[in-house]
Amino acid sequence: MITFTKYQGTGNDFILIDDREKVFPSENIELINTLCDRRFGIGADGLILLQHTEDGHFYMQYFNRDGRESSMCGNGGRCFARFILDQGLAQKEIKFLAVDGWHQANLCYDSSHKEEIALQMIQVTGVSLIDANTFELNTGSPHYVRFIESSVTDFDLINEAKKIRYNPPYVLKGINVNYLNLLGIKEIKLRTYERGVEDETLSCGTGATAAAMSTAIFNNLPAGKHQLKVEVMGGVLNVKFHFFPLENRFEDVWLIGPAKKVFEGVVSV
Known part of the structure; x- marks a missing residue:
């Protein structure tokens, strides 16, 4: 038992x-x-x-x-x-x-005084730019992050993500695949296909962190401290970090949510 x-x-x-x-x-x-x-x-x-x-x-x-x-x-x-x-x-x-x-x-506590847990994540120093809309980085787990203009809500995530996850160079070790929409300079909507689950999850914390960091680079945010709002299928997460754009480096990283x-x-x- x-x-x-x-x-x-x-x-x-x-x-x-x-x-x-x-x-x-x-x-x-x-x-x-x-x-x-x-x-x-x-x-x-x-x-x-x-x-x-x-x-x-x-x-x-x-x-x-x-x-x-x-x-x-x-x-x-x-x-x-x-x-x-x-x-x-x-x-x-x-x-x-x-x-x-x-x-x-x-x-x-959030703005409504509801309890949340803030988790300090690892420092990230290596971000690979695959193309103008696509990033690869490791936030404790490896992530492929792609910005799209079409609605991520209606996007065929499973089939499109499998094309990435099950083909070179990721087929052996696997990778988590994220697609997102920009909702604002510091706000995004995200969906994630997770390796090991081999399906979409309603939320992925390391994925939200990776997507927020990719957004900082994509939107050319200035050096300094930032907080981004990440809408996932199961609610809202917030990601805080200190951004160093010259090196695409992120320190003092926190993942916050219920x-x-x-x-x-x-x-x-």
């Missing part, structure tokens, strides 16, 4: 398990895939284990829906922080280690 809690951040949903005793069979790809299955399991975009490092810090181990351990998940990191807070293991500020390094997460508990339960395995 496994005790779990289901969380979601703007519709990007995860199974959270307290595995500080390290008894969960994390090498069992089929089990994780089944737990994430929306018909035969709990249903989620991914599964996250709360573990401890050897020196007692929190460690986030993340698995995609396909059951394989994956790179950093931004919304997953925010849900992971909310889970730690809800377990009474920390208050307001959390520091944890993930596959891409150390992260800080803070409890904060992270909510959906339900908890016990499942037999």
Whole structure:
């Protein structure tokens, strides 16, 4: 029997398990895939284990829906922080280690005084310009970002994204594929096809971060601190960073949005 809690951040949903005793069979790809299955399991975009490092810090181990351990998940990191807070293991500020390094997460409030989780993301220094409308960068996970003029809401995301994800140079390692519309100088609407899920998700935190950074370059924003609003299919995220346009470098990066508990339960395995 496994005790779990289901969380979601703007519709990007995860199974959270307290595995500080390290008894969960994390090498069992089929089990994780089944737990994430929306018909035969709990249903989620991914599964996250709360573990401890050897020196007692929190460690986030993340698995995609396909059951394989994956790179950093931004919304997953925010849900992971909310889970730690809800377990009474920390208050307001959390520091944890993930596959891409150390992260800080803070409890904060939006303009309506609703609770949100702000997650510090990695510094980004390498942004590749594929063409005038297309960027490639790694914000903890690799992302392909393309600006389009037609409505992203009506865009055939799945088929178009598969043409990118399943062809060279990405076919072996995979890449997350993002298409977006500009709504303003600092506002975008985004849809994301995620590798490992192999489908569209309602939200992708590292994708929102990558899209916001690409927008800063695309719109020639000046050097300094900026905050961009990212509309995703499951709600709204905000991305803050310090932009250095001469190097296309981003520091002090924060992903901000809601992270909510959906339900908890016990499942037999």
